[in-house]
Amino acid sequence: MSQRLYIDVHVVQTVPPANLNRDDQGNPKEAVYGGVRRSRVSSQAWKRATRQHFDEHAPEADRSIRTKRIANELTTRISHDNALEREDAGRIAAVLLAQLGLSQGKKAGDTAYLLFYGNAQLDAVAALVNGRAADLAALDDKALTEAVKDLPVAETFTTGHPVGVALFGRMVADIPKLNVDAAVQVAHALSTHETQLEFDYFTAVDDQNEKDETGAGMIGNIGFNSATLYRYATVGFAQLTGNLGGDTEAAFDALDRFVDSFARSVPTGYQNSFAHRTRPSLVAVVVRTDQPVNLVSAFEEPIAAEAGIQANSARRLAKEHITATQVWGDAPAYCAASHTFTTDEPHTKDTVETLAQAFGEPVTFADLRTNLRSRITAALQDQA
The missing domain is CATH 1.10.8 (Helicase, Ruva Protein; domain 3)
Incomplete structure (x- = not known):
């Protein structure tokens, strides 16, 4: 298959106090972007979480x-x-x-x-x-x-x-014949706003303490932060199909499983301490025939620390998509979004309207996945 077809997946997701992906000091990973320090989750961490999610729902023989x-x-x-x-x-x-x-x-x-x-x-x-x-x-x-x-x-x-290898590829430096070019690229997740590293100082009491004993049996601390994250991944459909031996049906299934698992998965770092699993507030897909486009530039100027960071982040993302499309004149083959914002809330009404302008009327996540298949099929037929 020689057609150029890319499926971009944009996610806005708020995570409570957590340490999803620790650095060499045991603290949440960070990055400076737009002149301020942001929370960061490495692409490797979220790719592993995604792979584990779809392997959990696949037959043993189909796992990697x-x-x-x-x-x-x-x-x-x-x-x-x-x-x-x-x-x-x-x-x-x-x-x-x-x-x-x-x-x-x-x-x-x-x-x-x-x-x-x-x-x-x-x-x-x-x-x-x-x-x-x-x-x-x-x-x-x-x-x-x-x-x-x-x-x-x-x-x-x-x-x-298997789907995992077809999507994420395989690199064996000294044996090129075993290499598989990845069909997926995943960006490091970044907070849309400035974040501060905090520490949870904790103590644990020995349940067998005598009545006159005082003090803790254990003392420690864990670094954490909370953030609204922008997550981005892109799938090269031609590469994915090629990795699966030219089987278009298998490629559709792999794409669907990737979108589902990328949206639903969360890295498990310190999950017992923070119970941090959340669902995204926005999942948008954009089908392009030119090149993948990461919209992280929407957040180069950090979202202000005020009520509605999540809604403001979604609205900023939608505006960036609209502006980029108008400036470059490269309208995507298809775009759609599933989100949790409603017009019932005054502070999200503008967000809903902007999202509709950028990605069309919202659909359920299940419909987003179903519609994606039919629209990609149409795009492939147009290219043919």
Whole structure:
């Protein structure tokens, strides 16, 4: 597929006191933007949360995993499928994976880096020796290597990608044939306003204290902040379709699952301490045929610290989209938004009107996903 088609996803989401993504000091990550300090959640953190969300709702075989322990995982499969002792299965697994030329890690059996693959792909590698594993285990190392050298191990990892690998890609620096170009780009989430780092000083009392004992059994502190975040991601539909072997239906399903999981997922840092899970107040999708467009410039001037930061952020985003479209003259193929603002509230009435001007009348999140598929289909037909 050669068509240029990008699906931009814009999210405004308010998070209460939290530490979603900590830095090397254990405090929430930050960034300076527009001359002020902002709350930041790294793209890597939200991509992992997104991937975990859609894996939770997918069959086991359709899930992906990123690990250094691929040899252990393959050993388990070979041992289980062939009723083989783990030591014998481990020898076979090691020889099969040696064909890939993976650099070895410091710990025996581990690779030097995290390898991203699908469960179905590893199942397929294990299946290459099904029915003959016992005979292979009886061979010495040299004969075993010779016996499996022509099995298509590398080819198995370059086809049949799960949604996670198809979306986020795979980078193996020293083995280019295993690389998969990502179909998704995710920006670092930034607060739309200035934030201040705060600390929660906490104490814990020992439940077994004697009556005359005073003081805490534990004392500590956790850094946190609260913020209204602007989140952005873009999906290259042609790249996604290519990563899925040219299967357009699979690409539609992957896109739908990504939009759903990107909107609903939240990184889990310190979740037991803060119970910070919220839903976005705005999710907007824009289908473009020229290039992805991140609208973070809407917040280069930080939103003032006053009532309605969330509504003001959504309105500022909508205005930026309108202005950018008018200035550049590149109207998108489709845009739509699902949001929680209503005209019943005086302080959100202007926001609702501006959002409608930018993205059309609001729709439910379910309808946004359903309509996206039909509009992309129409855009592809127009390009054809």
